[in-house]
């Protein structure tokens with residue numbers, strides 16, 4: 001099987017609240033100092049899903065794709081160190097400022113160039129702008145079936161069997177291949193790269209594909225092609241007025257808190 | 268420019284009744300439609316929709332388009348996308364709104380692609396820009412660390428709304444409106460994905476989303492066993508138990524009780540967070556709570572920045588005394 005995983009680099013999403021800074025004028029998020037960006041967590045889980053499928057279907061090939069600029073391609077090395085076979089960095093100045101439609105179009109052209117793909121995996125949403133659309137739009141561009149928010153993905157008798165996480169349970173869906181599936185955290189923790197994986201990844205070369213390599217119509221990508229624009233970015237004000245309870249013991253402190261909650265008619 | 272008119276909402280029905288999210292859609296939809304001079308339309312897809320259609324009018328809809336078809340009785344991504352696209356193309360609304368639900372998360376981007384529009388997902392505020400009459404959609408980004416305001420340039424301008432972030436109107440059974448049947452015949456060849464099974468995993472007792480009291484445990488609880496004391500506290504208060512994603516991912520509790528950006532949205536009278544660090548993605552699911560109590564052994568934990576009442580300490584010392592005192596207080 002040929003499996004493609006689309007992955008994106010994001011600022012570490014689990015930084016403490018106080019470290020998160022924006023440039024409201026430029027409508028940009030300022031990368032937190034000294035905290036390295038990471039592969040978007042759901043995308044890392046998408047790679048995990050691909051690896052599990054490969055284990056059951058020996059001979060499969062996993063190709064990781066990312067659209068971005070500068071160091072954004074570094075996550076491909078991470079994908080390789082986890083066990084992906086190939087990484088391709090889709091990078092061109094023309095791509096900058098693309099919205100979900102532009103990004104999906106770029107990915108679709110890369111996938112068409114690869115050809116013969118059986119399964120495409122994306123994260124349910126990227127842990128930066130939380131857009132939650134690129135996977136869907138990519139499936140629409142390619143005209144292939146789509147299942148979102150998977151908690152389990154299996155290949156059974158040449159078909160996909162996917163459990164889709166629902167708010168109060170899950171449902172099982174069946175789809176032919178090729179199809180696209182977006183992955184949610186319920187699939188389980190991604191494996192850590194092994195020492196050997198890291199050495200192998202360091203040796204592998206990551207290809208860089210530009211717009212013309214994929215026959216991309218540059219009028220369809222970049223900021224000008226975007227169908228939405230951000231007009232404002234701000235950090236919501238949160239009044240931090242926590243009434244703290246103290247006493248000789250923790251138990252006594254909570255008793256004081258319970259009494260206070262009762263007085264305030266909260267309980 | 269062609270007629271830039273029409274505000275369509277896509278509602279949802281649960282057990283024959285209009286779902287709360289649909290009433291919330293009509294609440295905000297009414298404001299936006301009035302600001303633009305539009306009628307407020309709602310599309311309902313499914314089977315047995317008569318009762319829900321009536322309710323939609325009571326909640327503010329001017330016209331309810333009812334697409335009844337046995338093939339739509341349960342959500343199937345392909346048949347719903349095909350049916351909704353067909354109706355939306357006929358109505359050609361300028362604005363199209365849905366809920367950020369199991370259905371909305373899945374369907375909205377598909378529709379945006381099929382209709383040529385664009386969608387802002389999981390919005391917490393919607394407004395009409397006075398000069399342009401365009402939709403301004405505010406959505407949390409970076410897990411809720413910031414808010415971005417989006418203006419969609421394509422048509423339809425679409426948005427999904429986060430549950431409980433916008434208020435429904437008081438229903439008024441004497442409101443007048445039209446119910447219009449529409450044909451949503453779905454071409455079987457459009458349906459590529461089959462739903463073969465649906466599994467409900469609802470917890471017994473009070474529903475987490477509806478509970479007045481929510482007791483949530485995080486990774487600080489250390490294991491599944493410790494959640495028993497949270498269940499006891501929830502029982503004492505008459506509430507429900509929630510969890511952070513970390514606690515769910517570790518397999519201590521079912522993932523259906525996850526609170527947060529990608530879990531459930533709750534807005535109880537009292538939210539008690541125990542061993543929860545207070546990551547923004549978690550707070551996104553409980554920031555609408557009237558009161559937040561935090562018990563955490565780390566005085567620097569983020570949770571104390573959003574809580575109203577707090578105790579620094581080990582839950583093992585804190586919880587038994589707290590539960591005991593609550594029992595006493597509630598008995599008087």
Ligand SMILES: Cc1cc2nc3c(=O)[nH]c(=O)nc-3n(C[C@H](O)[C@H](O)[C@H](O)COP(=O)(O)OP(=O)(O)OC[C@H]3O[C@@H](n4cnc5c(N)ncnc54)[C@H](O)[C@@H]3O)c2cc1C
Nearest residue numbers: 485486487511512513527528529542544548549564565582
């Ligand atoms: C895109 C995205 C979406 C996400 N969506 C969600 C979501 O919907 N919901 C969600 O919850 N998370 C979500 N997360 C994860 C989130 O970022 C945090 O990782 C998670 O909420 C942390 O859970 P926690 O507070 O239980 O664990 P931790 O962050 O590990 O915190 C545990 C806390 O327990 C305290 N503690 C430890 N021992 C004790 C003790 N004995 N007594 C008292 N306190 C103790 C510690 O001081 C610490 O503060 C998401 C993340 C991403 C990237």
Ligand SMILES: Nc1ncnc2c1ncn2[C@@H]1O[C@H](COP(=O)(O)O)[C@@H](O)[C@H]1O
Nearest residue numbers: 006007067122123125126131132133134
């Ligand atoms: N720049 C990108 N490069 C590769 N994949 C991406 C990119 N942006 C988004 N994706 C994929 O699409 C998913 C959803 O992203 P988004 O719609 O931005 O929330 C991500 O989890 C990735 O799998």
